[in-house]
Every structure is written in C-alpha cells, then in structure tokens.
Amino acid sequence: MKNIFTVDTEDWFHANYEGTSFPDTFNARYTVEKNVDSYLGHFDRYGCKATFFVLGSVAEQFPQMVRKIAESGHEIASHGYSHLLVYRQSPDEFREDVRKSRHLLEDISGSRVIGYRAPSWSITRESLWALDILIQEGFEYDSSIFPTRNYLYGIPDAPRFANRPIVNGEEVKILEIPPSTFRAAGLNIPFSGGFYFRALPFFLIDRFTSAVNSVGHPAVFYLHPREIDPDQPRLQLSLRDGFVHYYGVEGCEKKLLRLLEKYKTASIAEEFFSLLQT
Numbered sequence: 001m002k003n004i005f006t007v008d009t010e011d012w013f014h015a016n017y018e019g020t021s022f023p024d025t026f027n028a029r030y031t032v033e034k035n036v037d038s039y040l041g042h043f044d045r046y047g048c049k050a051t052f053f054v055l056g057s058v059a060e061q062f063p064q065m066v067r068k069i070a071e072s073g074h075e076i077a078s079h080g081y082s083h084l085l086v087y088r089q090s091p092d093e094f095r096e097d098v099r100k101s102r103h104l105l106e107d108i109s110g111s112r113v114i115g116y117r118a119p120s121w122s123i124t125r126e127s128l129w130a131l132d133i134l135i136q137e138g139f140e141y142d143s144s145i146f147p148t149r150n151y152l153y154g155i156p157d158a159p160r161f162a163n164r165p166i167v168n169g170e171e172v173k174i175l176e177i178p179p180s181t182f183r184a185a186g187l188n189i190p191f192s193g194g195f196y197f198r199a200l201p202f203f204l205i206d207r208f209t210s211a212v213n214s215v216g217h218p219a220v221f222y223l224h225p226r227e228i229d230p231d232q233p234r235l236q237l238s239l240r241d242g243f244v245h246y247y248g249v250e251g252c253e254k255k256l257l258r259l260l261e262k263y264k265t266a267s268i269a270e271e272f273f274s275l276l277q278t
C-alpha cells in the first residue's frame with residue numbers, strides 16, 4: 001500500500017480571495033509555476049506520484065505547467081474553475097464551474113479528469129447536493145468532505161476513509177476520499193495537510209500516518225504550491241486568517257522531503273484504481 005499525495009494547484013492568494021486573477025491593488029507576481037516545479041522535482045527525486053487538483057483559471061493561464069505535470073506521470077484532477085466555495089454557489093453555478101474546469105483540464109492535459117476537490121473543503125452538510133452534480137458531470141471521485149469541524153468547513157461525523165457517502169438515506173455513486181485524520185478521545189484530529197501539516201512536528205505526522213496505515217488505509221496528504229514558499233507575496237489578513245495561512249511555511253518543504261523519503265506516495269487514481277472500477 002502506498003500513501004497518497006495531493007496538491008491543490010492554485011496561486012498564493014486563491015485561498016483567501018474569490019477571484020480568478022489577483023486584483024491590481026496586489027501589485028504582485030504569480031508564483032504557482034515555480035512552486036509546482038519544486039514539487040515535481042521532489043516527487044521525481046523520491047519516485048513519488050501525486051494527484052494535482054488544478055484550479056481551472058490557473059490552468060488557463062499556465063497550460064504548459066499542466067502539461068508538464070501530466071507528462072511527469074501525475075494525475076490531473078479538478079479544483080473547480082474560480083475557487084468559489086461550493087456552499088456559496090447555486091447548484092447551477094456549481095455545475096457551470098466544474099464543467100468548465102473539467103473540459104479545460106482535459107483539453108490541455110489530453111487525459112481524462114475523474115476527480116474533484118472543492119475549494120477549502122466546502123462540501124459540507126449544506127452543500128451535499130454537489131455530489132450528484134459531480135456524478136452527472138462525469139466525475140468518479142470527490143475529495144472535498146473533511147471529517148472534522150472548524151469555522152470554515154467539515155462534517156465531523158463523516159467517514160474517515162474512502163467511502164460512498166450516504167445522503168438522505170441513499171448511497172451516492174461517487175467515491176469519496178477524505179483527507180486523513182487521527183482518531184483520539186472521540187475526535188478526528190487533522191494532521192495530513194495545510195495548516196495542520198505545517199504546525200505539527202514531523203514525528204507526530206509520522207506517528208499518525210503509521211496509525212492510519214496500521215488499520216489498512218493509505219494516508220491522504222494535501223498541500224498547496226505556496227506552502228513551501230516562504231518568499232511568496234503576503235496578503236493582508238485578519239490575525240486568525242493570517243496565522244492559519246502562513247504559520248509554519250518556513251519549515252514545510254523540509255518536512256515534505258522527510259515525508260517523501262519515508263513514505264512512497266501515489267495518486268488517487270492509481271491507489272484507488274480497483275475501487276473506482278466498481
């Protein structure tokens with residue numbers, strides 16, 4: 001069994017800015033291509049593969065980057081087109097957004113796109129309707145439901161491992177791949193990406209990964225290009241958002257390298273090939 005690595009492929013500002021390109025007032029530069037190059041180099045060095053959930057607007061701007069990811073043997077999946085939170089869109093807007101991103105990514109990469117991850121894990125109890133739309137739009141798996149609770153996202157009692165979600169008593173015919181959590185004291189503790197990965201020491205990430213593997217499941221990791229880039233331009237954010245956005249960025253790349261050295265990773269399509277066929 002291999003663990004799974006995923007990269008939400010967007011620029012340094014997307015997580016806290018709902019637009020497709022940075023506003024003029026930012027007076028800054030794009031950094032996604034340079035940081036994706038670093039990831040590709042690291043994956044290559046350790047013989048690891050990953051799923052890149054690419055934002056459609058970023059793919060449109062940097063098609064050569066998408067081709068390079070695909071040619072390096074990684075999976076291209078969709079992160080939507082505009083980085084709008086799912087629960088802030090109408091079902092029709094959501095359908096338009098994922099359809100546009102999927103067509104774009106397939107045209108650019110020349111490969112089938114079967115996976116989707118919502119911006120900021122925004123498939124929550126209020127937006128579970130999105131799963132049916134994903135199926136109708138040709139997606140075979142989703143990786144947008146975080147089995148935790150915080151101020152922005154999460155369904156705390158959602159399954160912790162790959163599953164077919166039950167919505168209104170019925171099984172939805174899409175494979176859901178949640179990010180990994182560690183179960184302790186009746187709570188799911190996130191550790192495998194973003195702020196949690198940056199904040200936790202490596203030995204804990206290592207221990208929690210082993211715990212997930214010991215019950216027969218691959219760990220699902222996730223990071224963004226900007227999270228290994230201490231030189232990225234900075235957004236003006238509230239104290240809380242700034243802390244979550246930037247804490248631990250300095251040490252993140254080093255931690256990533258330790259992880260890749262110890263655990264060989266695969267893409268979602270590769271690791272869950274047999275489940276996706278059923």
Ligand SMILES: [Zn+2]
Nearest residue numbers: 008010119120
């Ligand atoms: Zn994102």
